[in-house]
Amino acid sequence: ITAGEKDFSTLVARLKKENIDFVYYGGYHPEMGQILRQARAAGLKTQFMGPEGVGNASLSNIAGDAAEGMLVTMPKRYDQDPANKGIVDALKADKKDPSGPYVWITYAAVQSLATALERTGS
The missing domain is CATH 1.10.20 (Histone, subunit A)
Structure with missing residues (x-):
């Protein structure tokens, strides 16, 4: 995945074809938001999880309702x-x-x- 990329249709199609049920994404929120939105639009039911780099309000702004249920790992407070x-x-x-x-x-x-x-x- 390249920073700034917007089209994840190939990735989403592969996840759907292979019936992947869980993805840990180690990147940042702009791309994660696009992936979530495109996965939801494709009817993918995969559970997504990511690090603190995806855990912010901007993710919801990009992904909309598709961010619902996204899991985020955070370091200890x-x-x-x-x-x-x-x-x-x-x-x-x-x-x-x-x-x-x-x-x-x-x-x-x-x-x-x-x-x-x-x-x-x-």
């Missing part, structure tokens, strides 16, 4: 853990959103680098 309140407060004070899917893995990576630099004196 570390900002809701009381143990992280200090970090959440610091991020909010800096006008940052602590709920984003990459905030916490990025924060942990920077912490690891800072610790390594500190310990090695670099």
Whole structure:
């Protein structure tokens, strides 16, 4: 699948022909929305699932009712853990959103680098 692609009729026809009942799509919402809409129009009953890249309001705007029942995987919400309140407060004070899917893995990576630099004196 190519970013920006709009015609997924070949893919939808293949899914239908092979009677595929589940698809995990690892892309983004613009293409997923088109796939869902075209699959629904073709009468496909396949269950679709995707990552946080498809889990936003734009998906529904593109796919319409065809987005109903779409499953989305999301990373854990570390900002809701009381143990992280200090970090959440610091991020909010800096006008940052602590709920984003990459905030916490990025924060942990920077912490690891800072610790390594500190310990090695670099």
